[in-house]
Amino acid sequence: MGLTFDLIHTTEAGGRRARLHLPHQTVETPVFMPVGTAGTVKAVPQETLESLGAQIILGNTYHLYLRPGHEAIRRMGGLHRFISWPRGLLTDSGGFQVFSLSELRKVTDEGVRFRSHLDGSSHFFTPEHSMDVQIALGADIAMAFDECTEYPAERSRAEESLRLTMAWARRSLDHFRAHQHEVPWLNDGGGIHPGSPSARDPGHPIERGIGAQSLFGIVQGGMYRDLRKQSAERLIEMDFDGYAIGGLSVGEPRDLTLEMIAEVLPMLPKDKPRYVMGVGYPDEIEQYARMGVDMMDCVLPTRAARHGLLFTSEGRLTIKNKRFAEDQGPPDPACDCMVCRRYTRAYLRHLMQAGEALSATLNTIHNLAYYLGIMRRVRASLQAPTAA
C-alpha cells in the first residue's frame, strides 16, 4: 500500500479536506495538479513551481517513453531526480493519447499501436508496457492504462470502450503489483547527482521515496450513468489505491460533465482519493472540489497562458488585446502573485506581441498562482467548521 489518505473534514455537500501521504510529498487536498507532460510544466522552472506551492505535478508516460526514453530516466534515478522535482509526481498512462492521437493509432484488445508524432515510428502500448514505463519513471502515482472514450459515443461504442478499459485495468493492476518494487527510488538508482538536492541533504526524499508507488484505476463509461456505475464497481473490486473519473471534458456540455461527476462520486470509496482527470476552468475546479473531488489536473491554465489568456478575479483577460497596450495596472488587481506584484498589463501585452519567451513564463506563473490560490481557499473553507 503506497499511500495513506487521511480525511480531515467532510462537508454536507460532500466536499473533503484531506491529506494524501505520497512517497515524495504529503499532499493537502483538494489539490490542483499542474500538467508537465514532457517533464516540464511548460515555461516554468521547478523552483518557481515550488514557490507557487505546487504540491504535485503530472508527467506523461507516452511522451517520456518517446523522449528521452523511460529506461534512460530509470538509469538516471527516476523522473523525480531527472527533472529535479522533490515533490509529488503523477504519470498519466498514455490512455489520453489513445484519444488525442486518434489519427495516429490503432486499438486492439491487446493494446494500442501508435505512430510517433515525433518521427512517425511505430510503437505498441499495452497495459503491461504502460506499467513498465510508469514504474521506470517512478512517479508517486501511476495510472491504469485506459481508453478515453470520445464524445459523443453511441451506447454500443461506450460499452465496447468500457469493456476494453476494464480488461486493461485488471491487466494494469496485476502487472503493476508484480513489478512495482522496481521503481528506481527504491533501488537507489545510481548514486547521488551533484546537482541534486540530496547532494546537500542526504536524507532528501528525491533520492528515496518513503513507501511505495500507487496505482489509480480510471472510471469510464461515456455519458451513460449505468456504465459509469458498472465501471466504478468493477474497479473497486479490483482494489486500486485511488480512483479517477476519466473521459470527461472531451467536448460534452458542461452540465453533462457536472452530472457525470455528481453521479460517480458517491459510488467511490470515501477512504480513498478521487481524481477527476482533465478539468477544468477556475469555477469548475472549485465547484468539483466542493462536491468531493480530491484531485484535478488540467492543461488549461498553462496552455491558455501561452496563448495569452489570463484567468483573473475579474474573469478572463486576453492580454494580447490592443486595449491593454498602455494599461499600467497589474494583470489581476486582487492577485498577489509574483507577476501581479511586479508587472503591468502593458508589459505582458508587449511580451506577448513581441513573442518573447518571458511572456509564456509570466502568464503561466500567474495562471498557476490563480488556480493554486483557488484550491488553497477551498481547502481553508472545507476545513472550517461547517458554516452556520
Add this chain to the structure above:
RNA sequence: GCACAGGUGGCCGAGCGGUUAAUGGCAGCAGACUGUAAAUCUGCCGCUCCUUGGAGCUACGGAGGUUCGAAUCCUCCCCUGUGCA
C-alpha cells in the same frame, strides 16, 4: 555616362493580356483553448455603403499608347541595385 536587373496592397514577395481587390509569408485586429502532436489553431485584414449576399470607388513607380480588355505589351520619364567606365 553605358550595360544589365528591378520598382506589386503596412513590409517581403508571387503573378507577366481577361477567370485579379490581385497566391504566399510577415506584421496588425479579433476569437478558440479542459488527463498537452499546442510559444498552437481559426477568422478578418485597400476604402465606403447596405442585413447574409452584395453594391460602388480606388489600386500593381509616373505619364502616354496598343487592345474589346493591361499589374502583365510598347514609348518616354522618375527611382533603386549590381557591373563597367
